[in-house]
Amino acid sequence: MRCLIVYDTVYGSTAQIARWIAERLEGFPGAEVEVARVGEAPSPEGYEAVLVGGPIHRGDQVLESVREYVREYREELAQKAVGIFVVALDVAGAYFRGRVMGGVEYLRAFAELFAAPPIYGKVLGGNLVPPRLTSEDREGLRDFYRRVRATKDIPYRTALDQGAAWEFAARFFHYASR
Secondary structure (H helix, E strand, O other): OEEEEEEOOOOOHHHHHHHHHHHHHOOOOOOEEEEEEHHHOOOOOOOOEEEEEEEEOOOOOEOHHHHHHHHHOHHHHOOOEEEEEEEEOOOOOEEEOOEEEOOHHHHHHHHOOOOOOOOEEEEEEOEEOHHHOOHHHHHHHHHHHHHHHOOOOOOOEEOOOHHHHHHHHHHHHHHHOO
16 A cells, blocks of 8 residues: 655654654555655555544644645545644643633544545644744743643644554554555
8 A cells, every 4th residue: 555644744743743644654564665855745546545644733733734735635635545644742632711722623624625535634732842842832822821821831742643643544444455
């Protein structure tokens, strides 16, 4: 099965996860995997399976560059076994003041962009390393933490999990092979 993994990243977490997914998929007999950042990604033509992913950054949606790829190849993707993944610190989500936020809600919004529903999707954990943030991201997070924790300190956080990425890849391959 020829698989294409298309992703974009801001600080590198999603690139790492895309590599982990590819590593696991390459362990299956007959799997050929290509990984491409969205700006250099080919058309899905010629692939049986396509995984599309990106981080949740500045809002509750995957990066615009990833959404644009989906819009551009919407009809071609409808003919493929498609998996989606989003990378976020909030993998569980929560219910807050009448609204479901984070977690699987990120997937629902992303999945709605596709002409045919993806066969499988997962929220995978990301990384927050304050010194690597742009000044704009740093200021936005300081404001966020002032509101939710009464502090302006941005904590180091990681939810990167190779095992979760491998499990996602294995389940996707199983479903795509049916």
